[in-house]
Amino acid sequence: MTSKGKHNCEKDENACQRLCCTKIENFNVSVGKTQILKDVNIHIHCGELTAVIGANGAGKSTLLKAILGEVAHTGSLKYFDAKGARSGHPCIGYVPQYLNFDLSTPTSVLDLFMASLTNLPSWLMSSQTIRTRVTQSLEKVKAEHLIDRRLGALSGGELQRILLALALEPIPDLLLLDEPVSGIDQNGLELFYDIVSELREKFDLSIILVSHDLALVEKYADRVILLNGRVICNGTPEQVFADEQTRKTFGMPAANGQNAAKEHASARERLEL
Amino acid sequence: MLDSWYELVSALLPFQWVDHTFMKNALLAVLLATPLFGILSTMVVSSRMAFFSDSLGHGAFTGIAIGMLVGGLSPLWGIILFSIAFAVLITLIKHKSKTAPDTIIGVFASTAVALGLVIMSFGGGFNKFSSYLIGDLLSIAPLEIIMLLGVFVGVILLWLLIFNKLLIISINPSLAASRGINTLLIEILFSSALAVVVAMTIQWVGLLIINSLLVLPAAAARNITSNVRQYHFASVCFAVFSGITGLILSYYLNSATGPTIVLVASLLFFTTFALRSRFIR
Helix, strand or coil: CCCCCCCCCCCCCCCCCCCCEEEEEEEEEEECCEEEEEEEEEEEECCCEEEEECCCCCCHHHHHHHHHCCCCCEEEEEEECCCCCCEECCCEEEECCHHHCCCCCCCEHHHHHHHHHCCCCCCCCCCHHHHHHHHHHHHCCCCHHHCCCEHHHCCHHHHHHHHHHHHCCCCCCEEEEECCCCCCCHHHHHHHHHHHHHHHHHHCCEEEEECCCHHHHHHHCCEEEEECCCEEEEECHHHHHHCHHHHHHCCCCCCCCCCHHHHHHHHHHHHHC | CCHHHHHHHHHHCCCHHHCCHHHHHHHHHHHHHHHHHHHHHHHHHHCCCHHHHHHHHHHHHHHHHHHHHHCCCCHHHHHHHHHHHHHHHHHHHHHHCCCCHHHHHHHHHHHHHHHHHHHHHHCCCCHHHCHHHHCCHHHCCHHHHHHHHHHHHHHHHHHHHHHHHHHHHHHCHHHHHHCCCCHHHHHHHHHHHHHHHHHHHHHHHCCCCHHHHHHHHHHHHHCCCCCHHHHHHHHHHHHHHHHHHHHHHHHHHCCCHHHHHHHHHHHHHHHHHHHHHHHCC
16 A cells, blocks of 8 residues: 555554554456456454445445455455464454345344354244353343344344344454444444444444444544555545545545535435436 | 054054055155155245246256267256256346346247157157156156155255245346345255156156146145245145145046146135135235
């Protein structure tokens, strides 16, 4: 990311300051003859929430899929823990966009957890031990009352929290959040991000968030990456939102960048169009 | 081979319809096959594979023709082997290409049927194959029941091992992949199990309606259940109930057994559909 010629907001990217970090190095993804991601380098410190923003088709979801290993890519993904005791491929927790779910299925929250966390046949049996464990897990996201609810009977915000709880079993080195474009009310979103912030501090999580909501990004992200096939800009929210490329991408007026909130709101409206 | 079963049935069920040995055989086959349909159909429906399972019948049809052509191979083995190959190929291509799954399945199913028809027409007549279209449950032989028992045990074991993973895949494949599930392998295992069950039962149930047994039990169960245990229990109960009721009805009505079973299952579907608001909040 310190390479010349790129439009970078920050140059200090060499060391893991807190010694616990995840490095995405030289990610390249091509589908057919089209190169979707080019030389993407991202460096995430533990306890930091990094938001990835960009226009539609900028490669945001491809980046997530490449990190998950679902899309073939070149480059490496490495995790280093604080004591240097362990390094290698990070354990990844993933919160997908809930909109892609088949919600008509007769599956309860408990079933989803049991099927994900155990090898016991969830179609045949259930046990008190598992129930207790799932309840504890759901308490982390204030959703323990939803344990017997059908997935289809959950609101968008509730399902998002449940998927978060699932992604935290086991506590991952890297948490990927894929934010839906629509479908969650504002209260639900804020509750979700408050929980994410709380958990991030508690478990020192590294988080990559793909977001479409610039106001939320500004409020909760420690670091923002503007993506458009490659990393265009990388820095704190203030730096990235003040950058002319960002303003161009999201159609904000090329102003001084201090009166942010209002502009972000208008940018969000444009995004939803 | 099945003498103890015959004695058991005669002792427990003093009814006229089980007097005949072929009915005793058919009853045993129904008791082994319908729970499998009930179990497998849960994920056929949840994973939206109704069209895929339909194409398996077509694959099996071609298997019959190839089995006849090659000779030496009993038709059943021809059907089983070809059906597995057919199912694995579709699953692989579905995974590797961006083409819509229903297009891929459509291509394969029509190719398979055309190939089967061409091979069958070499001999000049289709008549000897027409029994596969409707099937004949009463023609079942003791050896085939023993094989079905083996398939029964195999599918239950497989289900114990892969169901959890299959459930996550059906809910969201990316979520499954992020949890370290080998989605391709699990889907291949599932589609192979489907292929084997279809291949085993197609000669009794018939190509035209075999798919309804892989869809109706779970479709009916979904109307009234809200977790996977209830879902399986209801689906298996519906399948077994339709099987036995259809068998008895067909005996007294003197109708074809497979279609009668399917009609009973359809009736269950429409009944549960009408009642679904009472069960699901």
